[in-house]
Amino acid sequence: MSRFPPTPREQLSAPQQEAYDELSSSSEKMFGNKFSFKNKDGGMVGPYPFLLEALGPGVDFLSLVQSLGKLPGLSVEARETTILAVGAHFQAGYEMYAHSAIAGQATKLSQEAISSICKGEKLKDLDEDCAAAYDVAKYLASKPGALPQVLWERSVKALGREGTVALVHYVGLYAYTCIVLNAMDAPVPKDGE
Structure with missing residues (x-):
């Protein structure tokens, strides 16, 4: 059970309801129905209950996700490879x-x-x-110290400088996301939830 269980919208405070609406609307636009971010009672799952605890950073977090999605140079395949490599490191x-x-799906x-x-x-x-994105993401998520020059150069060669900048942003954002999810012990939704 999550340390921040999903709370139906009507049980949230007025400021939380406003943030809930913003997070919900933004998430539906970005992700559609690719995965569940609400349970059957309408309570938000995943990182969202945590985001609703500190409203400013919570809403800013989703704005950052949207902003990163506009960065050029990183294909959706390399982006998702990066995000999954970070998720795998943090389990x-x-x-x-x-x-x-x-x-x-995408x-x-x-x-x-x-x-x-x-x-x-x-x-x-x-x-x-994707191979360069994986190697850079795995290194940055798991090793202390500077990224080796050879990995930087490989990433720039494969993804360009813009793509490499986007890659590094995604590693940082999803390391944060994974830390939040692990701290709150966010469960994976079961079918039908």
């Missing part, structure tokens, strides 16, 4: 659940590739964009 179940669904990544990335493994047949 953040909800993050891997949500982004496996997104990757399965990318050309195979289910085998998605499953492997979630296990912390990289398939040999990933294209160079």
